[in-house]
């Protein structure tokens with residue numbers, strides 16, 4: 001596990017974009033796992049900037065998003081389809097045929113649909129780099145607390161905390177979705193490399209539990225401790241409750257010296 005501590009949102013976005021860009025430079029047909037949420041906005045801005053500068057080509061990149069709200073069509077402004085289009089896809093040269101986001105409008109046979117999403121990840125050769133945010137309750141994707149560490153893509157009921165966090169994005173009186181389709185923790189752990197970003201004080205407890213706490217289904221992101229190649233990129237406010245900050249800085253200095261490739 002590599003913990004990269006940065007000053008603010010701007011710096012974590014730059015670092016994450018650099019890791020992804022170097023992944024694409026090394027493997028132009030990279031399979032990229034994508035996330036949504038306010039933390040990702042800056043990363044996508046940076047990636048769009050690199051593309052517009054002419055230094056980043058997405059034409060062969062394959063993408064898989066983590067999750068989507070159940071009941072929201074792609075055109076709904078709060079859907080993750082819409083978010084991805086607005087913040088990234090409309091501004092880069094990704095081939096729409098290479099874009100995969102769970103379909104929030106499916107009804108009935110959810111298991112079959114989720115199994116087919118897993119199958120398309122397998123057919124694409126698995127995910128090379130998976131980008132993650134983190135919920136205040138430690139969720140990754142929509143794997144709410146008590147999600148099984150071996151879980152696969154499935155229908156998931158959203159927790160009260162997540163519903164409260166999301167309510168502000170919906171119009172007053174509009175009912176926000178109660179469920180989502182999400183990759184499972186087991187699905188996420190199969191990615192070759194995982195990059196988790198966190199910014200802001202509201203995330204500091206979840207970040208500390210995920211990195212320094214025990215592995216527990218009560219904090220889904222703690223399962224990342226099982227992964228051999230995970231990088232946490234955290235800003236000062238989100239890192240406030242970590243007790244080993246000096247150690248992470250020293251590890252980073254040595255990494256830059258000995259294996260700079262790991263930093264992008």
Ligand code: GLP
Nearest residue numbers: 035037038039133134135141142
């Ligand atoms: C949603 C997404 C998560 C994301 C989280 C954090 O719940 N399903 O993948 O990590 O939001 O969002 P934000 O970055 O806005 O705090």
